[in-house]
Amino acid sequence: MKPRHIILREPYMEGLIDEPAIETMPHEELATLDAFMAFCFENGLEPPVQTDILAFAELCQQSARDLHRLDLSLCRLGFDDGLLQQVRAVTEAVKRQTHFKAYPKGPNRDYDRTVSVPLEQLPTDWQETLLRLRTHAAFSPEVLKRMQARLCCFAWSASQAGHPVDLALFRPARPSTMTCGPGPPRRRRTRASLAGPIFDRLGRSCIALQRYTACPMQHVSRSKRLSTL
Structure with a gap:
């Protein structure tokens, strides 16, 4: 934290150095006021608005307690109520953001069904x-x-x-997507529905292999036969 005499030597504090409240202002309030005045001086904010104060709080990492000290220091120096109201609004916003614990993921209370039986x-x-x-x-x-x-x-x-x-x-109130639509009804391809076609293909493959084993020359391509002649 900067010493008091160093804060009062800053160029942006020249207009406030002759104020009587500066001499009795606590050092914590003066340090917060120094940070705010430096932020406004470096960014050319004259006069600062609520969005500028919010940017000061976020960029300079000012807590709700720091903003409350800024409010007290500005009030001591007799700044207008418009600026004080804006500082207080930003203080409340920062306070809500600090204490916000996110939305609960579970139920907030136990629900008892009235249209139910034990x-x-x-x-x-x-x-x-x-x-x-x-x-x-x-x-x-x-x-x-x-x-x-x-x-x-x-x-x-x-x-x-x-x-x-x-x-x-019990019947479902909404028709199944398997039967609705302009086209033919779609079949659910489960293991039971696939068993029949799979065994049919396997049976045809076994028969073809048996025929090829019995008469292998009947399955040789014509080009291969001509090459052997």
């Missing part, structure tokens, strides 16, 4: 399946929690509509 009211086989999945850790706890919540909500909806609690009665 786990004990689900069918017995559903409860046993959920218990088995939880015991063997087939899915993450969050996925199991959502699965249980959806099943309880489905059971409540079926009971309210007067239907039995049976997933066989």
Whole structure:
């Protein structure tokens, strides 16, 4: 931190050196005022606006406490209220930025479903399946929690509509992308659907190999036959 007599010798402090408040101003406030006046002098800011004060805070790494000291020093020297209000607005912005801890990634509170039934009211086989999945850790706890919540909500909806609690009665509200569209329905290429074509191709390949083994000269190209003559 610069000594007081060095700060008062700076050329940008000539207009303030005769102020009575300079003599009684605490050294921390004077040092912050010196940094602000040097920033305005070097960048030709006369008078500085709120964006200039914000740039001073970011480029000179001024904390909210430093800006509060700047506010006190300017108030001691009798600067106009417009500049003081701008300094205070920047101070609040820096304070919010300092204490901001980012957005929470999880829920802020526990949500209780009102359109749901307790786990004990689900069918017995559903409860046993959920218990088995939880015991063997087939899915993450969050996925199991959502699965249980959806099943309880489905059971409540079926009971309210007067239907039995049976997933066989459930139909998706939106048509599947496998059947919609102007073209023919697309087939899902699973391992079971590919088993038939694969075995057919393998069978045809085996038959062709058997024929080639029985009569190899029938499969030799005509050009190779002529070259052997």
